[in-house]
Amino acid sequence: MTLQRDIFIKEIIKKMEIDKKIYFLSADFGAAALDELRAKFPKNFIHCGISEQAMLDIATGLALEKNKVFVYAMAPFLSLRAIEQVKCGPGLMKLPICMISVGIGLGYADAGPTHYANEDFSCFRSIVGSSIFTPSDNQTTKLIAQDMLTKPKFSYVRLDRDKQYDLQPKVNSTDYRNGFKIFGKVVENKIAVISHGKIFHDCIQAFKQKENKYILINLFRSKPFPINLAKSVKKIKNFLVVDEQTPSGNLSSCVFEGFRDKNFFPKIISKSLPERYFFENGGREYLLNKFGLSKKDILKATKDF
């Protein structure tokens, strides 16, 4: 298995061979594939120092000159530290800068709360004009990278720190256009579980061999909210939304608002991290277990319907 970041960067490398307008900016954050990119394209790789704010401003200048710009850093710092630069650059000026954010959720569990990105999703949802992607596997990651290279847009791509299993069946080009993939048959009395990123795999495990009761929805593009999703699941009355974020503005808010815009008001239960910072030490699974996001907790949450 390959890391999502390497998959994404390899797609960029392929395109850089023929497109000199592509720039890759890093705030001192690496990847195996990035070593290759730096060696092959030294002029188009820009090390901005550990300076996320300047990186976004530099990206803005490059994008104003019609370059295709990718910025890359650890999720907590790329998202919150530079968010005003994001607003004033790609936000206000509608510039197609792609932000690759690595280590969402509790991905950097060994590092502690400064390195967790449990608020980045809600922050970026609020930035006008942004697209948000949270792939759960390498196939989806690859499709996102190809899309951003072909049709650059102001986007925030949330990658996991760790390797992720492939989804089966794979996300195909039709799914990609839709922004989501449904696993299971949509039947009226089933419960739908919506998630994205790493935690979607925990949902797969939690509801394994319970396909007669549940469907799973991988919502890899949460903004713009997929216009077809409400229509595709309108028979279903109960939704569990699982997210490795704190409660305010998380994926369940996003789903509620997306459905509301389509005049669809099913019951939605949110399963996320509590409203607090996490100082406990013990690794990601330990933290997920301790704070109500174990596979058992996820399954148990459906009992409330």
Add this chain to the structure above:
Amino acid sequence: MKINDLENLAKKYRKEIFEKFLKTKQGHPGSIFSMMEIVVSLYYGGFIRFDKNKKNFLDKILVSKGHATSAIYPILRDFGLINKKDWDKWGESKSLLRVFGNTSIPGVDITSGSLGHCIGSGAGMAVSYKNNDQDKKVYVIISEGELYEGSTWEALLFAKHKNLDNLTIIIDINSLIILGNTSDCLNLDPIKDKISGLGIETHEVDGHNIDSLINILKVTDESKNFSCILANTIKGKGSSVMENKKNWHYWNPMTKDEIKITRDELK
């Protein structure tokens, strides 16, 4: 144009903008008047090249102190980028021109207002020009107040490291921020030592002396180094009612006498 002509032009623009202030009753006269000679020198001193056929500028000016972007509106009007109708409409509702500049205004190269962004953005442009062998320059005008922003120093480090000799930073040092003198609020001095301490080629100039400004801009243009000009200015320059007064960061209601005095002084 002769230096005397440029000085008269700066006076004329101050006067025109003052009349706009009277009409709009909003804006940042102190900050605009402190940088008028700087922008006149850049646009009319041969530094910002204008393509008459394409009706656009080859080089860029990023006014990072976005509250003072309107200093360049009369210049853009005279170059034919802002039409008379938009100029006349400034101050009415739904007008194109407004206090802070943005990229929807022809000739304005960046949307600014939030401080501390434009050195980084200018550096990004300068990198792009260098990589593509484009003979283009970027001038970024910042207020000294932007030296309080961490992103300013991040970007200065970057531009120095890349030795972006096609990027020039001009710091408008009028020594005042909203709450008072910078030396009292949070001392920035010695600014020159701090900038040159990063290894940046640093020059100091009287920011109201067009002859000196043009001479120093020629030096930085020919330099093979990334460079920074510290322009010592007077906030509210040209109006004794406003000069060196912190409350004239923003527009204030004026008495008839104050209006007359300012009009006379700006003649």
